Amino acid sequence: MKTRFIFFSLLIINYYAKAQEFTSYEKPLNINLYSEVLNDSVNLEITLPKEFKNQINTKYPIIYLLDKQLHNNYTYNLQTIDYLSSLQWMPKAIIVGITFSRKNRISWTVPNENGGKADDLILFISKELNDKLKIEYPVSNFNLLIGHSRTAIFSSYALSKKPDFFNGTIANSVSNFDFGDKVQQKQFDTFLNKISSSPNKYFYFFSVGEKAYGDLHESAVDSLNHYLNSKELPKNLEWKYFKHKVAHDLTPGITVSNSLSQIFKDYGRRIDLCFKLAKSSKNKVPWNDFQDLYTSISTELDLKIEPSELFFNSIASEYYNDYDRIYGDKKLNFTLEIILKAIEKYPEDFSYFSWIGEIYMTRKDYEKGLQFFNRSIELINNDKSISKSDRISYLKEIEAFKKNN
Structure with missing residues (x-):
């Protein structure tokens, strides 16, 4: 299938990024896409399985790998996905890296009700971006978010806000609903009530480092863990809390491989x-x-x-x-x-x-x-x-x- 990304009136800049070779994936394709709902441009990186052009009737899950600008963790997580895919422990996926700039990382991760644009970003991913991906690639209905810190908080909110689109979240060094925000906690309560009648399974894996090692989110994530343990949760929600003896910035590299391995454990075995x-x-x-x-x-x-x-x-x-x-x-x-x-x-x-x-x-x-x-x-x-x-x-x-x- 010849790759083309024609977004009509949208501004697009295509170029192949310099990247090391992966075993199961092609070199990433960078795209700058204007979003009408955000009224802003979004820098994306699309990474496709090497088998993509030779497959027929295969639909791929989508992994939204947030914080592309954090080069070390982003690259490490790409390599982790490549490793698990190559050993056939998880299905090959279409990986969408999303860049957050200094000016938008806060506003795009705060709910609209609180003065941010998180709901607009959810709409961009689930509607604008997904519609374009469907035109270009054979995508499935499985959508997984991976975020860190601010984007982990957003990932948690996005899963609770749009469970008809997102299947799960890996939230590295997250917090308890943006450090106790009532809007996001109420939304999560609504999410738990809503999915109990859904035939789908949902995944919520979250982590934190320890304060002694420099992760100031520890107490907030402990309280999130306590919140989930105190509730009678839907049987179709699989969740796990990881606490690591590491600094805040190291949690993605440790958490993502463990989480993906467990999410896809039945596929792997x-x-x-x-x-x-x-x-x-x-x-x-x-x-x-x-x-x-x-x-x-x-x-x-x-x-x-x-x-x-x-x-x-x-x-x-x-x-x-x-x-x-x-x-x-x-x-x-x-x-x-x-x-x-x-x-x-x-x-x-x-x-x-x-x-x-x-x-x-x-x-x-x-x-x-x-x-x-x-x-x-x-x-x-x-x-x-x-x-x-x-x-x-x-x-x-x-x-x-x-x-x-």
């Missing part, structure tokens, strides 16, 4: 859960159970999750290797069943065709084995991304297996 489902079904491949698991994760995250190459490779290997000797003489049949499903989704992946060819050859079905090996050879020769040395190596492996069988 989905393959382990599939292993358990496979082991408990010795006589057949439990397709319905696999699908039910993925559906439950999708429902919880308001994000469509489907079996990917990780699933097909891992579960096929589980059957093929059969380290625990569970599947007996059915192991090759189960392996073949999995890989035949894999090529429906990945018809250009030569490795699946080679594996199928190997299984048929092992079962003495030489005609089918040669059919799939020949298709694998065709795909290898047509794939220009494969280096010459790798191509020679792959073809030699196939020929050696054919010769020995």
Whole structure:
């Protein structure tokens, strides 16, 4: 999909920022977008998954990473998301960095009722910006805010104000509703009452350092923790309080990785859960159970999750290797069943065709084995991304297996 960002009458300045390479993400694209509701320009940085242009029917969650101007924490959090995505513990996301200047960091994080523009910023993110992202990219309905200090306070308020849009917040070194502000506490109470009847799950993870290490928010965040512990909270709100023996500025680097790991824990352990489902079904491949698991994760995250190459490779290997000797003489049949499903989704992946060819050859079905090996050879020769040395190596492996069988 060719990247274009046409915002009609809006002022746009596009340029690729200098940035280090990520494993799972492209270099960020910087955009200066004028907001009518804020009556101001907003500096944004869009970071896309490297797989983005090659995916079909994949919708990505959006992570709004606030305080782009705080370079060290912002870059560290980008690297954290890249790390977790690359290890497939969390889904790849579209990351939107938002810059706050000295003049707007206070006004944009204070509710309109108190003389600020926080409600306008919420409207900008959930309407103006999201409408434009939907035009350009395949975005899902999962929206997560990550903020620090002032923008953590804003993130908490935004989640409580717009739960029909935001799914969660990671609020690093936050406070108790902007140090006891009654407007924001009332809004949070309304939020808790409102979401109790919602089918969606919400995430609220917040943290603080300690005063002894220089974080003056400690007592305010302790009181926020006390407030939540004193209430009967909706079952669909998952929350956690982190207290670290660090300074105020260090809380994002420690909190974000822990929070993302927990928010996406079921996504991260989905393959382990599939292993358990496979082991408990010795006589057949439990397709319905696999699908039910993925559906439950999708429902919880308001994000469509489907079996990917990780699933097909891992579960096929589980059957093929059969380290625990569970599947007996059915192991090759189960392996073949999995890989035949894999090529429906990945018809250009030569490795699946080679594996199928190997299984048929092992079962003495030489005609089918040669059919799939020949298709694998065709795909290898047509794939220009494969280096010459790798191509020679792959073809030699196939020929050696054919010769020995």
